Amino acid sequence: MDPRRVVIVGAGFGGLSAARKLAVAGVPFTLIDKKNHHLFQPLLYQVASAVLSPAEIAVPIRSVLSPGRGRSIEILMEEVESIDTAAQSVHTVGGDSVAYSDLILAPGSKFTYFGHERQWAHNAPALKSLDDALNIRRRVLLAFERAETTSDPALRDRLMTFVIVGGGPTGVEMAGALAELSRATLARDFTNIDPRAARVILIEASDTVLGAYPDRLCRYARRQLEHLGVDVRTGAPVEEIDATGLRAGESVIETSNIFWCAGVEATAVGRWLGVDTEKNGTVAVGPDLTVSGLANVFVIGDAATARDAEGKPLPALAPVAKQQGAYAARAIILRRAGKPAQAPFRYRDWGTMATIGRSSAVASFGRLQLTGFVAWMVWGGVHITYLVGFRNRVTVLFNWFWHWITYAKGSRLITGPDQAATTDLDSPRAIDRELDKTVNALEEST
Secondary structure (H helix, E strand, O other): OOOOOEEEEOOOHHHHHHHHHHHHHOOOEEEEEOOOEEEOHHHHHHHHOOOOOHHHOEEEHHHHHOOOOOOOEEEEEOOEEEEEOOOOEEEEOOOOEEEOOEEEEOOOEEEOOOOOHHHHOOOOOEOOOHHHHHHHHHHHHHHHHHHHHOOOHHHHHHHOEEEEEOOOHHHHHHHHHHHHHHHHHOOOOOOOOOHHHOEEEEEEOOOOOOOOOOHHHHHHHHHHHHHOOEEEEEOOOEEEEEOOEEEEOOEEEEOOEEEEOOOEEEOOHHHHHOOOOOOOOOEEOOOOOEEOOEEEEEEOHHHEEOEOOOOOEOOOOHHHHHHHHHHHHHHHHHHHOOOOOOOOOOOOOOOEEEEOOOOOEEEEEOOEEEEHHHHHHHHHHHHHHHHOOOOOHHHHHHHHHHHHHOOOOOOOOOOOOOOOOOOOOOOHHHHHHHHHHHHHHHHHHO
16 A cells, blocks of 8 residues: 555545545545545434435545545545554554554544433434434434324323424524424324424523524524524523433423434544543644644544634634645645645634524624525525535535425435334323233233
């Protein structure tokens, strides 16, 4: 294998951006990722809320990079276990050892339950991957199906109560999507229940939703959520979660549907490299995005703490990761060509956006702040543009706008194993069923 091969870990926005630039320049590299696809995470909540199908927001990595039979590009569906920086090799869980001359680490992040992973993760699934989205979609649709068949009012209320924990962009978008799923898409699909009676509750520990946005946009987002029927509760940190519901602040909510969209932390990059990390698990990098003492190791995206000219950490956003990936690849290309190094990395801020249901969004572009339908159109245009790299523009545009604007039925298939936490025997109907079995058994024995 070429000893001058670059190794990229992670095929998210940052890793794929670096891979594409290296491929154009003819630099040999190996891309390692646990999944075989690149995922457009900003639209993941639309899969979870049964608006889009997985194939509309994900694409096989091999189809993007087209490695062919040559050895200049190698793609490994593997999970990194450790990195030996002295020997310059990456070791995988499968036992492979991949040598590198330059290393780009872009493994992304994961949701954190703030030390309660064991107790809370099963009953409050997070939304970070396609598997997560399909699991949440399954739970949501099963909840309505079970509510349709039960005759127990208490169980029906639990099944038709949906709680989203976390008032950031993901939580806000998920809450708005679930509210519209129940009040519009499913409104006429059931006989014994009225899906419009479903409760959607958004819980945020801080005093406002979308806390990183300007105050005016935060207030607008809350008003729009409440207009959609979402019960927004701020200043309510979650203290307990189990199969019957959760306790947040002074409130106890009985529900079978809790979805976690709160804090995130970096993957194990610090452990791999044997370096100190920030509180959220990220690795501090210099102006050139390399790790101190490791000039040929770049850390980018959600796994890195990179700072702007004023010393403020850059946000964990897709545009940041994409620009960092291109920068790291360009640094390697220049070094190999014997050319002078480029200037320190500088993020070009294209703004932040979040949608709040159909036809409403917030967008911040520095001093320019947009709300409502105009912001929603900008949001849609930007997301379609980002999708162009791996999907046909016309097909995606038609499918997405058709589902999103016309309240079309979307992808509402219930597939896979039943992982919903609603089969426990604490429900009155389940208890009655078990009692009936016991009585019948006694009658038969006599």
